[in-house]
Amino acid sequence: MLLNPLVKTAIPVTAPCITPDWFSGKSVEEVGNLPVYYGNKEKRLRDVFDIKDDGKDIITLGSVPTVKYIGKGMTAGSIVIKGDAGMHLGAEMKGGCITVEGNVSDWAGAEMKGGEIVVAQNAGHCLGGAYRGSKSGMNKGLIVVKGNAGNEVGGLMKKGIIVVEGNLGDAAGCSMKGGTLICYGHPGNRLGALMQRGSIVLYESPALLPTFTYDAEYNPTWLRVFLRELQKTPHRIPITQNHIEGTYRRYNGDISELGKGEIFVFHE
């Protein structure tokens, strides 16, 4: 299915119906009839998108920076966005894959429970994070961002993997409870604040909080296995042989909380 946005205003469009689950087995007519909100007006998908059937199972969208909740709760299938995507992309998704060729706004992959999100450029705040008042953020799944990400990436994350190839904003991995966050760029301020468990792997030196303490320098076995597995994904994550075999400095924290979180900083 091919969807091209018809409206070019900044008014947000709320369209949680754009998922392979909702589209499957439906004709263009039926898909066009799915409900969306344009601001506070209830409309049909055909009112805001030009919909064409290209005979493929993949949902392909044009640039949709104001469309929220694309792929919300999806369980399988693929969505490709040929430009920017709006807030809450793939929120609470359980399976399938979303590819964004441009930037993605805030709360992408928030509280996701499985599946993959790949972003070719930058991501907004709260990537793979938790909604306010929620007990946990991302819980399984993989997010790869080729550019930079905003603040509070992986906040309250429980399981799953987030890879950011560019820089992180402030407080990445805050209140993290598990899962793995890998960053190849600058890790930002207050990394791992209030972290309880989970692992953060860095390839640039961070300014760590004083509530993280140095443990040892070694080559963690789990990380070797983990990086080899990540290398097998088709996302071209810049893992080198050095990263797999080299040593990492391990810091432990946040000691003001449970203190079982770990930050690995690549050494050599």
Next chain:
Amino acid sequence: MIHEDVVCPFCGCLCDDIAVTTEDNMITDVKNGCAISKSKFMNHHLNLLESALVDNMKVSLDEAVGRAVEILTNADNPLIYGLSSTECEAQRHAIHLAELLGATIDQTASVCHGPTILGTQDAGCVKCTLGEVKNRADLIIYWGCNPAEAHIRHFRRYSVFPEGLFRKSKKEREVVVVDVRNTASARIATTFLQIAPGTDFETISLMRAYLKGKGDALPDEFKNLVERMKRCEFGIMFFGLGLTMSRGKHLNVDAALRLVRDLNEYTKFSITPMRGHYNVAGAGSTMAWITGYPFAVNFSMGYPVSNPGEFSAVDVLARKECDAALIIASDPVANFPAESWKHLADIPTIVMDPKVSLTSRIAKVSIPVATAGIEAEGTAYRMDGIPLRLKKVVDTTRLSDAAVLSRMIEKVRA
């Protein structure tokens, strides 16, 4: 005529002992209040919005309300913002209007103590009333706030100087001020601890670690403070925008709330935000008991959804997502970042305010209203969440915020 025990409608202290003298419907004297309070009462009749305006042309109130409703009902994504300087009944009507319109509604906490609310949602909050502080507290900590200049009677009525049941004077209380600079409040304190700007989170986190027997890197004066916090009989921490609006925002508050929670393993310790506008605490409470959320609520799908960052007024305006705005008892043009308030000038904005403000100058529709707490009565919540009744001390022909909003609701429903 002397009106006793009037509640001051200016700051979150909500002092309820003001004596206001009126003659011929004019306020002639104000006793007990601080200088700001006096100025608010004595000058309430100056700089007023004299008539309802549409496109800067004088119109009748009915016409202005009609035009406002036309703008709001035709909008695809209207925004309602303000609320903290009016009473709870008006806030209730504003929320009802937002629900009918499918609007986004936000209150001024989103640019001051919004992070406090987020921190509370994460960590919970050990609370007590200001009465308990006055009667019992023997250790009072002010962190990142300057009450001597912003909440002028706070020391005198609630914390440092009053004669309480168990603490009779300043001699029986220890006052600690933690701030990035030596403020007027720091000079009243028994101990002043200066920290580097932007290190609140780090300091509080280390204090928590030290409490758990781990934070060796904590400077000695703060180790000493933690020991005193553990030893006191009843401790209270007040915090202000130094925590909520410095880098880290809700994380700073989160850490402070957790520190206080941890201290309750040793003694009785509470924490209270120094709320600014007199009824900003009421705006949060009213929104919470009606919608379930204290700020940044959206009704576009017919039911309330809250997400600060997505539905907070500053962000909605910066992303140019709203196409009409109703501003109630607030002046966002004066205090929002330029990228946000400029959008208010580009869209039809409606202002309800007693006075001329920067926002009323760019508004398409201006509706003059009575000043709550002086010309109209109502309820307001003190910074500790205690509701107090605002009094009406002078008469006016102008309608209250609540009355104007209920007229709007009638018109929307018609």
